Amino acid sequence: MRSFLLQSGGIRLPASKRSDRHLSMADREEISRGIAAGHSAAVIAESLGRAASTVSREIRRNGGRENYRAVSADQRAVLLAKRPKPQRLDVNHMLLIVVAFKLGQDWSPEQISQWLRRTYPEDASMRLSHEAIYRSIYIAERKALARCLVRPSHHLRSGRTMRIPRAPRVSNRGRLKNMVSIHRRPSHIEERTEVGHWEGDLVMGARPSAIATLVDRKTRYVRLVQLPNGIKADVVRAALTSSFRGLPAEQRLSLTWDRGRELAEHQELTAELGLPVYFCDKRSPWQRGTNENTNRLLRQYLPKNGDLRQFSQQDLNEIADRINTRPRKVLDWGTSSDAFNPSARATDPAL
Structure with a gap:
């Protein structure tokens, strides 16, 4: 495997496949017919589902409206897209000599690139990015630079013979399995016509303290869930299960959460x-905006830097009750409590 990677210096070479984002031959035929019909670039672009600037640039770079031909424009695009392109050090002998000399002095590619920029401010042909120098070392070690230096990579401080990318490796650790996207949520939930569709999240205090917050989308009714034992998945699941079990089945229909x-x-x-x-x-987070807005209200009682483990479940119930019994403009100045449990008001002897 290593010997295979060494052939490209550990750098992924670009694929030659044409991207779906690029204009196809059929697109260029449409542009040609649109020009012949006297349509503007904007009209042609609308028929293709493209930006007007894309069509305008395509026409301009291929001879203008009078000289545009679909076949020649497509052939030119294919030619320009061919990879790999010749390395600049292969075609610019003076630049090659300068870069090889500086590498021989054990300068880093970044030092060389910045020195070229300052030394030749008016000559773009004598500039080269540090990444291009690395690519020339690792991919073309037996080509241009090899004519001037023996094993160019030995002049790098790392001494590596392969490029090791800085980007972090993709890991599956911590990823949620079998998530159901919000885009698969039934459309009637968006309409807020039914009680029992909840949005949830954690409100964090001084680490590792946190409170789980639940808000009903229709009535804005708030429930707060104590998490005295931390926020590991099994702990949160058990706490939410206990809280939801305190509701009748018709009032716990769905839950939308962050990732x-x-x-x-x-x-x-x-x-x-x-x-x-x-x-x-x-x-x-805006996709569960009701919960986000409610969490901002809760910060009056649940400070960011405070230890939220000091709040008992009774304390949290009292905080939730303060919010649920306030008149809300979004509810036509009714309260969340009355909207969530309309029968409670009618049967409450205190009212």
Whole structure:
């Protein structure tokens, strides 16, 4: 395997496949017919489902409206897209000599690149990025640089013969399995016509303290769940299960959550309660905006830097009650408590 990777210096060579984002031959035929019909670039672009600037640039770079031909434009695009392209050091002998000399002095590719930029500020042909120098060393070690230096990679401080990317390796650790996307959530949940569709998240205090917050999408009714034993998945699942079991089945119809690892046991939660769980897209907390807005209200009582483990479940119930019994503009100045449990108000002897 290593000998195979050494052939490309550990650098992934670009594929020659044409991307779906690029104009196809059929697209260029449409552009040609649109020009012949006297349509503007904007009209042609609309028929292709493309940006007007894409069509305008395509026409301009291929001779303008009078000289545009679909076949020649497509052939030119294929030619320009061919990879790998000739290395700049293969075609610029002076640049090759300079780069090889500086490498021989044990300069790093970044030092060489910046020195070229300062020494030849007006001559773009005498500039080269540090990444291009690395590629020339690792991919073309037996080509241009090898004519000037023996084993160019030996002049690098690392002494490596392969490029090791800086990007972090993709890991499956901590990823949630079998998530159901929010885009598969039934459309009637969006309409907020039914009680029992919840949004949830954690409100964090001083680490590792946290509180689970649940908000009903229709009534904005809040439930707070104590997490005195931390936020590991099994602990959060058990706490949510206990909290939801305090509600009748018709008031626990679905739950939408962020992608936090604390809900890794969402399948168990669904199995125990018959409660489907939907997950937001990455970095899209606005998709459960009702919960986000409620969490901001809760910060009046649950400070970011405070130890939230000091709050008992009774304390949390009282905080939730403060919010649930306030008149809300979104509820036409009714309260969340009355909207969530309309029968409670009618049977309460204190009212």
